[in-house]
Amino acid sequence: MKRFFIYVLSLLVLASCGGDKTTVRLADNPARAVNFDKTYPIVDSLLRVMTLEEKIGQLVLYTSDWDVTGPSIRDGYVDDIRAGKCGNIFNAYTADYTRQLQEIAVNETRLGIPLLFGYDVIHGFRTIFPINLGISASWDMPLIEESACIAAHEAAAAGLHWTYSPMCDICVEPRWGRISEGAGEDAFLGSAVAAAMVYGYQGKDLEDPLTIAACVKHFAAYGAPQAGRDYNTVDMSERWLREFYLPPYKAAVEAGAQTVMASFNELDGTPATANAHLLTEILRDEWGFDGFVVSDYTGIWEMVNHGTSKDLEDACIQALNAGNDMDMQSGGYSEYLAKAVKEGKISKKTLDEAVRRVLTVKARLGLFEDPFRYCDAEREAAETKTESNLMTARTLAEESCVLLKNNNNLLPLNKNSKVAVIGPMADRADDLLASWRGAGQVEGVKSILDGIKEMAGGVVYAQGCDVEKPGQAGFNQAEYTARSGGTVIMVLGEPCDWTGEAACRTSIQLPGEQKELLRRIAATGQPIVLVLLNGRPLDLSEESELADAILEAWYPGTMGGEAVARLLFGEASPSGRLSVTFPYNLGQVPIYHYAKNTGRPYVHHGVKYESRYLDCENEPLYPFGYGLTYTTFTYGKPELSAAEFGPKGSITAKATVTNTGSKEGTEVVQLYIRDLVGSVTRPVKQLKGFERITLAPGESREVEFEITPELLSFWRKDMTFGPEAGEFRLFIGPASDCQDFVTFKYNK
Helix, strand or coil: CCCCCCCCCCEEEEECCCCCEEEEEHHHCCCCCCCCCCCCHHHHHHHHHCCHHHHHHCCEEEECCHHHHCCCCCCCHHHHHHCCCCCEEECCCCHHHHHHHHHHHHHCCCCCCCCEEEECCCCECCCECCCHHHHHCCCCHHHHHHHHHHHHHHHHHCCCCEECCCECCCCCCCCCHHHHHCCCCCHHHHHHHHHHHHHHHHCCCCCCCCCCECEEEEECCCCCCHHHCCCCCECCCHHHHHHHHCHHHHHHHHCCCCEEEECCCEECCEEHHHCHHHHHHHHHHHCCCCCEEECCCCCCCCHHHHCCCCCHHHHHHHHHHHCCCEEECCCHHHHHHHHHHHCCCCCHHHHHHHHHHHHHHHHHCCCCCCCCCCCCHHHHHHHCCCHHHHHHHHHHHHHHCEEEEEHHHCCCCCCCCEEEEECCCCCCCHHHHCCCCCCCCCCCCCCHHHHHHHHCCEEEEECCCCCCCCCCCCHHHHHHHHHHCCEEEEEEECCHHHCCCCCCCCCCCCCCCHHHHHHHHHCCCCCEEEEEECCCCCCCCCHHHHCCEEEECCCCCCCHHHHHHHHHCCCCCCCCCCCCCECCCHHHCCCCCCCECCCCCCCCCCCCCCCCCCCCCCCCCECCCCCECCCCEEECCCEECCCEECCCCCEEEEEEEEECCCCCEEEEEEEEEEECCCCCCCECCEEEEEEEEEECCCCEEEEEEEECHHHHCEECCCCCEECCCEEEEEEEECCCCCCCEEEEEECC
8 A cells, every 4th residue: 555644734745646656745736737827818908898788797606596497597697798798607517418518508598608608516416426525534635635536527527517515614513504514623634635626526627628627615614513503603813713613725726626615604803705814815826825715505695694795885995995796696696786886895907807807717627619528428427437436435335434432342244144223324325415416316326224235144223212203113124123133233323414604503413213223222221333424523422332333423424325235244344533523412512633731730639720621521431533443553652763853854763563463454553643832822631643454464664744833833823833942842643542652752
């Protein structure tokens, strides 16, 4: 196995879909799309001849209503396209349908400017991969990139140019439904995932009709809503924002993402949709972003509800002046921008720059050269759900699952053994696809029960209870089934529509009667393997006591049923590691591995006046980075090539990892660093590197990480970014709770 180092901000994985997987410095590869520096005379030519209404039309994005009505478009929108008043459409796909709409734009408008087609390709288009929270648990950047590449191929073949992904929102709030769509709690891991997905979507050249433009969302800090309630207020310090929330967005922009979506939330009292500090000062002036910004769905209209705009006209003026180029679905730009420009409330220069950015992205996609390059029905049929795509989906589903518990090596089960399958999620194939499933279809998707039946020698099944509704009528049958089937595999969790947008919860326990069902089955004394389908960290404090083994499967996608079965019966080995902390209970939330110390840290057990709970441990049930497999690993003490270094130097940290078990296994070796004294308080641990390695039984490998000044940098007291001289602790281990460390010094 090749080794992959992830040094975010200095090292990022570079891989092409289906090609070699190599590692390069980001500095050597500022953007992989080779046409970024090209100039497009057609953009200037169009701007010189476009009417005010035609310019505004390029900033208008409407939905086709495909998801509601099939291949049709709202009344009046076709007339808007024909008049040059709508230059962009979302929720329209298939090669034939997009060609029909594109022909109107190209052949029936005055200037023939092609439409840009967008869609929510979040974790796959037709071939559906695990949810993004599950994908991030693989810690496998080349495979994550490959999944985005496959999604781009399938979406582009269906006439799409643009995806509203990756979601770069860091989240430590499991009540928030959209935690399922992101990469978890950590900015370092989240940055690596964001860059990998942008590379996968956009490839080496945006003019390649197998690529689509990425959209960084939701900018910014959407994943930190108060009370974990979607769309709610976000408030945090500038320092916290920059250090723990902005890095994944920045990594995606540096990877070449062409578009950014403003978030629904307010930040520091201003809705992100019209937040000039975010959209202009940080995104454009500091980061050099040259693509376009789009609002979220009706985000401009919603500024009126936020209370910073008196009406939609006022909201449109604020949004465009702040740097929000395109209006998704509110219709405000179409209705009010011309008046605002004529009255001088929006300058002609501001309008032209917004239009230029949109036209440039269309040019980079090659749409002016061939507006129909994405409308190929033959390619659509050939690219969709191929055997290769499905095998990649199965592999990623296997790598995304996290083995949380495995008492007495209950797993893997012997193939052809008899098992009892119990639980309301076992036979629900549709839930495997989760929310934001693109154009995924449940037809042909095997449930987890289906997958187990193909592996086991005999299967008895009982639903036991409903996943949501109260009622214990099925408990007796479930108990009988448990006693008659050998090892019990219980498949429990959340319905897939309980996670995602507008799917927040005040409880993070298993819904319905599922916990009571588990108690009843545990009382039979049969060994229990618990398989979980969910899109957020759950309170598993009781489940972890009742079950002998626990496999966190998230929502694993099109090939999830087969992947889970392969893991249960040893055809594959678990290698996922948590990308988000699992608390003992909701009362510990927010809980995350990069928390800071207090003036009274809890170090003396039994002492009252220290930072602690009376009724629960401070530590989580399952920490960030945690996960088991079917073998065991030991770590040697970390070693350093030198005890100190300075601004122009670096040191190497290494540790020897040994497979001490009897099976081959994959380990995710993790590097954490603590800055002991800073001009501002510092986290007790921060992830600064990781590497996936696969070892045979008895095999050892020395894993190395380069420690650079950049890895030690943070937003200092004066709000400059960089390292400070001082002493540091360095940890190398299997999860964020690793304890073995060495110290080094950084000298200015």
